[in-house]
Amino acid sequence: MTLPVTMAHEIPGREIGEVIGIARGSVVKARFFVRDIFASLRNLIGGEVNEYSELLEESRAEAFQRMLAHAEQLGAHAIIGFRFSTSTIMEGSSEILAYGTAVRFK
DSSP states (O other), X not given: OOOOBOSSSSOTTOOEEEEEEEEEEEEEXXXXXXXXXXXXXXXXXXXXXXXXXXXXXXXXXXHHHHHHHHHHHHTOSEEEEEEEEEEEEXXXXXXXXXXXXXXXXX
């Protein structure tokens, strides 16, 4: 079963009975030198750097799935106020954090 996840602070038609806490999932990914070579070449030409877009999309998906797993461990029925956050850990690596408020319905 997939939990409902929304950026809103309510789910239409459902009444929140309990706020459990923060559900979160994070992943730290490092760049790969082969991607860096292609990205550098693309930077010279201009346009989207697909290699990094794909890396970030994979990272967001993984962080999102980890957040869902954490919410299920907490016994949540849904996640509201969902957000992504990104931070640099060190040169060449970033953390993607998916988080939101885990809730139970009445």
